[in-house]
Structures are given as structure tokens and as C-alpha cells.
Amino acid sequence: MRTAKKSPTIREVAEAAGVSISTVSNVLYGKQGFYSPETAQRVWAVVEQLGYRPNRLARSLARRRTFTLGVVAERHLGFVSHNAYFGLILDGILHEATEHEYQVKIVRVPADNPEKAMDYIVDGSVDGVALVALFADNPVLRLMEKSDVPTVVAGSIPPTVKLPCVDVEDIAATYQAVRWLIELGHRRIGIITGDMRQWSARRREQGYLMALREAGIEPNPSWRFEGDYRIESGEVGIVQLLRADPRPTAVVCGNDKMAIGALHVLREMGVRVPEDISIIGFDDSEESAFISPALTTFRQPMFDIGLKAAELLLQQIETGTRLQHNLLLPAELVVRQTVAPPPPSYGSFSSAPSASR
Amino acid sequence: MRTAKKSPTIREVAEAAGVSISTVSNVLYGKQGFYSPETAQRVWAVVEQLGYRPNRLARSLARRRTFTLGVVAERHLGFVSHNAYFGLILDGILHEATEHEYQVKIVRVPADNPEKAMDYIVDGSVDGVALVALFADNPVLRLMEKSDVPTVVAGSIPPTVKLPCVDVEDIAATYQAVRWLIELGHRRIGIITGDMRQWSARRREQGYLMALREAGIEPNPSWRFEGDYRIESGEVGIVQLLRADPRPTAVVCGNDKMAIGALHVLREMGVRVPEDISIIGFDDSEESAFISPALTTFRQPMFDIGLKAAELLLQQIETGTRLQHNLLLPAELVVRQTVAPPPPSYGSFSSAPSASR
DNA sequence: CTGAAAGCGCTTACAG
């Protein structure tokens, strides 16, 4: 057994100060006009002397308010370290929460039992919940949609889920990227997509397709590889794309990891970047600046996403309303060394013959 | 006001099942022999039907046990993203905590008011606390030492603080690194230290000094630069070290960021690595593998540090005892491309003339 | 096997 000397309760403070519990409570939280200056003086002195700190649990229980935010994430990911972005989102949330004197509790969703997560959310221990970077099909999304616990999503979300969300405008980003490539003269533009279970991967492809179609370029199935956001899938993906005939002169990657995998393979194979082929990543990860050639990519405002998500959540908690709008923050193109016009041999205006089918 | 339909209480479950509150509580937590099978059946059915979830606050208050761990970190750091390690430590803690059905609350310490952090720790809301990556002089260390809340430190700690801690064995690491350099023939070995407010920086220098002294090499003040763990200080540091005459043939850096800064400058100045000068980092950060030449560095078992720290903490909480031992986990040397024997011109056995003073 | 009662440490009308 722990032999911790029990910390003093409000009751002991009241006794020592010779006042009632109610009065102690009142002076502690400064209800104006509920006590005389002398009483306040006395109470504070005792508080100081006893080192009294109110029990947060009791307080929360009585007030039905915890001033705690829940951050919910998939369990099977190394939550924070797996993806540099989680850390940034979390930091954004922490920042905003701390600013408003809220605390943050982390809840991990077991992959096999999403219901269980609810036991940690709908248990009175948080005033609201931020869902961060869940897969598009995570059941918790639906569960929270039905629940009456204030919720916000930081990151991608299926458009059918009616929950306020803060995300990066990635459709616009890849759209812009592809338009730029087209302006440079590229017509054969390939894509290595991310994990299609994540909505972000789908949307990035969507932007890519939009730009292509708008330019009257038919997407070629043999220039598309479905990756999973990991470095290996970038390696495998680029090998496959290079087998296409004709091969793409530029490839948009769903994230930096895959772009870096592609770059590795390209170097080994002696394909020059950007002279022979252009590569665009997505993330502006730390290493993207350090590899050579340095990767052209998109910087996502992840910290701000966390910040805004927390802001939206706090707003819902404090007004008691359910917000419905989605907030999209722009990604910023970081131009480095992996994009150039297509090699002359591929003549920029020859139409792209459809490969398979 | 939120119009949330109140979630059912244990009381409503009891009424609906036609039993007492005590009985509901007993079946919920499976006290053997405290209820008949039929009663249990009935209670569970009602629980299911009403979607009852026990209120965690009330439960914790009554049991004086929260099954929550506090993770305490400095506020002014971008806690998670500032340093890739925090994320890994946090993941380790999360993993172990989740494994034991504990939750994790994050508490940030305001730089200007460490006492305030205590309001979030000694408030009955956590069963124990993990202090992660605090500066060596952070007052919270002392406050927790005095408090009777179970505590563990993940990361460096001043030796005078009597708190169990889990850390990387960095003395041994830099000692080993320098011994290796000496074996390769280096005699002029410089150092760019980390932020000396962090104990890790001091210890890494300590290992460096040990190896030097053991080999009978007098450390040369002009081969030492006190950095702050940031990339810029690596840049400034290497410039200064190169001004020394004679200049070092190898430099040990307190972390990868500074090593990378040094590498940048070296490339600009046309000093070849490792032919002209050897560089060793510390961290095995993501980018260390991608820069060229790829950085030789140390991999730290940060995830395991978090894991072990949580383990130690849980152990203290559950046995009610205060542990006292320090756990040091080994760092692993990752040999890449930035270390080689010294350039021949510097003849490995000429004694190093002391520079200044 | 079951339930009434006290208690966890606070807050909040309400009466004075």
C-alpha cells in the first residue's frame, strides 16, 4: 500500500479557516460578492499553508465539466512517431488547449474493437474529442457522429461523415502541381498514390485527375500505381511505371516517403532526375530537403490544422452547438530540384497513346 | 447550452433491472460470488439496452484511482515535433500504458511557472507521472522529488535528483566513438556539445573526455564548441573549430542536427568528409541517412525508453513503493560514411600542441 | 446472494 500522506481536502481548509466549505469554494473561484475580504484573506492563508489543491475529479464531477480534450488516434500506428504529422497536429492541439487551460488526454483506438474507444470517450472524462488521422473507414467516425460528445476531425474524412473537420486542401495542391507540370510541357504524367484507405490519398489523386482531364489528357492506367505511403511502395511503384511504354516523364507521389523511394531506385537505374523524369512529393518531410536532388514537394500546415481543430472543438464545447463546416488549409508548393521540363525526345505535344485495354 | 441527452447512470440501470446500485456495481466488475447468475444476466441486458457506460470520474473518485498516467513536458518546446525523440518516447509510454489499460494525460509545464504544473499533477487526476525530456534545471524535478506522487523520468536527469530514471547510456556511446576514432589514428578530436542545460549534453561530453584522457590526449579548448543542439550551432561551431591551428581531424557532435549543420558548411568550404575530417552525430535522425555523405551516428532506443519508463512507473503505482534505480539503455553505433582515418598530412602520432592559453 | 448507507471531494442553489 502507498502510504502517501493524504493531501488536504476542502473540508480541512474550511475547518482550519473557521468557515464553511461553501465559503472556501466561493473564495477559491472568486465569486464576486460572496465573501468578505477578511474571509478571503483567511482562506487563502490556510490554502497556502496547507498546500491545498482542489481535487480535479471531484470538481469535474460536480460541475459536469472536465476541461479536458480527448485526442483519439488509431492504436496500431506508432501514433506520434510513425508519421511526423501526427506530432505536429498534436502539438497544435496541445498549444490551443493549453492556451485555454484545457488538458489533453490521448485515447488510442484498438484496431479490432473500435467500440472500446467509446468507453474512454463517452465516460464523462472529456468535454470533447479530436479525431486525428483516422483511416477513412474507421468506425469511430460513425460512432462519434451519432454520439452527442462534441467532436472535430483533424485530417481527412469521408465526405459522407457529418462532422466538422480541418484538413489540408490537397485536391487543390495536386491539381496545381499537375497544371504546373503540364505548363512545363509534360503530357505523360504518372502517379504513385497513397494508401487508398486514407481519404487524403484519394483526394490527391482526384486533384491529379482534375488537372489532367481539364487539359484534355486521358489518364493512362499503366502510369498509375497504387502505393501505401511507405518508402517501399515508392520503389516498387516507380519500377512499374518505368516499364510502361511510353513511360511517364513526370510522376506525382502521394507523399515524400514514396517519392524518396522512387528517387533511390531512379538513381540506381541511372535515370536522371529531373532531366529524364520529374518527381513531386507531398509532405515536405525533413529528409526531403536533404536528399539529392532535393525533393520538390508540398508543405502542409499540420500544426495549424491541430490548432484550428482544437479551436473548433473548444467553440463547440463552449457554445454547446454542433458546428458543421469543413476548414481547408492550403498546402504550399516547395520548389526544389526534382522538377524540370520533359526530355526533348518525348516531344511535349505528341498525344499519349493509351497503353493497356 | 448543450442539450445532450444525459447518458444513463448506474442508478437508472439498477432501477430498470430491479436491483440495487450495489448489485449493479458488483456484477459490472465481476466480484465473484456477489450475485446470482440470473441477476447478472438481467443487469447486463439492461446495460446493453441502455448503452450504459460507467462514469470514469465518479469511479475514480470513489476508488481513489484513476488509471491515468501524466506525461509532463516543457511547455515552450513544440513538445512532440520539436524533437523526433519526444514522439518516440511518448509512443513507448502510450504503448505500455495502453497495454495495462491505463490512459495518458499530457501536462505541459509553463516555463515561467513550474508550480502551476503541480496543479495538474497533484490534483488526483493521475496515478503517477512520467517526466520527459525536461531541462536539467527544471524545478519540476525537485517538486516531484518531494511530492508523494509516483514518478519516473524518461531522459536525462541531474545525478543529484533522487528519482528513478530511464535514459540512454550516452557516456558509453561517446566514449566508444572517441576510442574508435583514436584507433583509426585520430589524435585531434574536437567536439561540438549540445545545450549544456540538458544533462545529456554534459554526459556526452563526459564520455568524450574519458576516452581522450584514457588515451593520454589532453583536450584542447580550441577544439571545443558549446552548441545548443540546433542546426545553426553546428554551422557556427564547425567554422570555429576549423580556425583552430592545428585543426581537428575528427569532430564528435552532440546530435545529428548540429552534425548536419557542420556537414553543410564543410561542403561549402570544400573540406571533404571523411577524407579531410571525420564527423560523428548522435540520434540517427531520419535525415542522417539521406544526406550525403550519410552520417555516422548513434541510434537511441527512445521507444524503449518510453516503454521502460512507463513500466517502472506502473510498477511503483501498483506496488505502492518508490523505486530508486536508474536504467540505462545502450545506444547503437550506426556506421555510415562520415568517418575515416585522419588525412596522412596530419601524421597520426604527432602530439597535439595546445592552442590557446 | 442482496441492499441501505456512508463516503469519495467538490459545487451550487437556497435560506437566512
Add this chain to the structure above:
DNA sequence: CTGAAAGCGCTTACAG
């Protein structure tokens, strides 16, 4: 301005 009392939603001896 102050305090007695009810209540927040649970757990835990204890008596039956």
C-alpha cells in the same frame, strides 16, 4: 456575506 444541504455518479464495507 455565510452555511446547511442536496447532489454529481460511483464504490465499499457491513448487516441481513
